[in-house]
Amino acid sequence: MDSRHMQIGEVAERTELSLRTIRHYEETGLVTPSARSQGGFRLYTEADVARLMVIRRMKPLGFTLEEMRDLLAATDRLDTPAPSAAEREALLERVRAYEQTAATKIQDLRVQLARAEEFAATLRTRLEQGARP
Template sequence: MTADTATGTMHIGELAEKTGLSLRTIRHYDEIGLLKASGRTEGGFRLYTQEDLSRLILIRRMKPLGFSLEEMIELLKVIDILQGGESGSDNPEVREELGNFIRLAVERREKLQQQLKMADEFLDLLRRQ
């Protein structure tokens, strides 16, 4: 299945190909509300937009930092409020919640950097054998 150039939509297979995620993962994200399909064909196939692709890429970038699905849903809600121009975008609580996610991401990134450094040291030890 390929993208529908007339409507700018794509089927789940193309979305999976562009993101490197499995069809099963994308379907699961739909089922739990993390990434709902923007529409359906007459045959019931999921249709996704470029915006959906961008959102899925954002979700994919959260995965290496160990965000749970629940955390991803909460963060996407915050992002939707801030990008949607809703009255909540000026809400200090929403900004604070975003700040908390940023701090958490920074902490997790630093932990990954430490793990990568240890892995590099381990490889150096092996190579010296």
């Protein structure tokens, strides 16, 4: 991965998260800047951006900060060479559970979207009927 450091503004632009949101995720321990500049500015790497993208993708699905923290901890641990076979399987099972939960939440959102589209179509029909003389 690219080891180039980015300031928080560039990270915010790339992730489409506000500076305030990124700082909040830092305060809650979900993400930690990889470095600080001599002036004390937060500096991030591509890995930090990838981590923020995971968080950004979990948020609209209704995952809690604790669930985000748990998933990130599991994936962080999977990325290390140290886990035993048993620990690796347990970590993979945790990730599978999040994937299954995400799939269920996505299906629920699809149902809500379909209902919203039906509602909008009903309103359009009503407007078209009302516009006729």
